[in-house]
């Protein structure tokens with residue numbers, strides 16, 4: 001499996017945010033997207049996830065449609081505050097087509113098995129982020145698109161997440177992460193955005 005992005009450009013209104021972005025990744029490869037605030041990292045992630053059409057260029061994967069094989073973990077957690085953690089993960093499991101871990105098993109991946117029946121709103125900031133990360137496991141998908149995935153995580157949770165990414169890559173997954181912080185994963189490619197035009 002290979003992901004190929006060719007000559008991508010994106011606009012917001014009349015402003016060109018980036019152009020000429022090309023890269024390719026094979027199964028087992030990861031890439032970080034770095035650069036200053038406002039440079040276009042989140043915009044690129046949204047283009048890759050299919051939420052924003054590119055103004056030029058294309059992104060394709062061999063053997064299918066990117067949207068069907070990818071998880072997008074955005075800067076927001078995407079959980080309903082009044083539902084329990086289990087109900088939220090069940091929602092995402094149905095949305096993504098199931099076939100993965102149970103909500104309890106997914107929570108155990110992030111060390112939070114004990115919050116299964118807790119309302120999402122009662123969790124701490126870092127726990128909320130870890131529950132969002134647990135979404136990656138309720139339905140198996142090769143491609144993880146992660147926008148600032150470690151925001152709010154403490155050191156030990158960051159290390160836990162590094163281990164999960166390494167395991168995903170070793171088992172043939174593909175990871176693209178926009179991040180200001182190192183993910184601690186060796187041998188990831190890097191795409192660096194320049195200072196935005198003022």
Ligand SMILES: Nc1ncnc2c1ncn2[C@@H]1O[C@H](COP(=O)(O)OP(=O)(O)OP(=O)(O)O)[C@@H](O)[C@H]1O
Pocket residue numbers: 012013017035036037038039040041042043044196
């Ligand atoms: N919905 C939107 N409508 C209009 N402009 C937007 C929208 N979202 C982002 N932008 C603009 O696009 C540019 C790139 O924003 P983007 O969020 O992609 O940057 P970023 O590199 O992810 O920044 P940060 O490091 O602060 O998260 C910014 O100038 C921003 O104001």
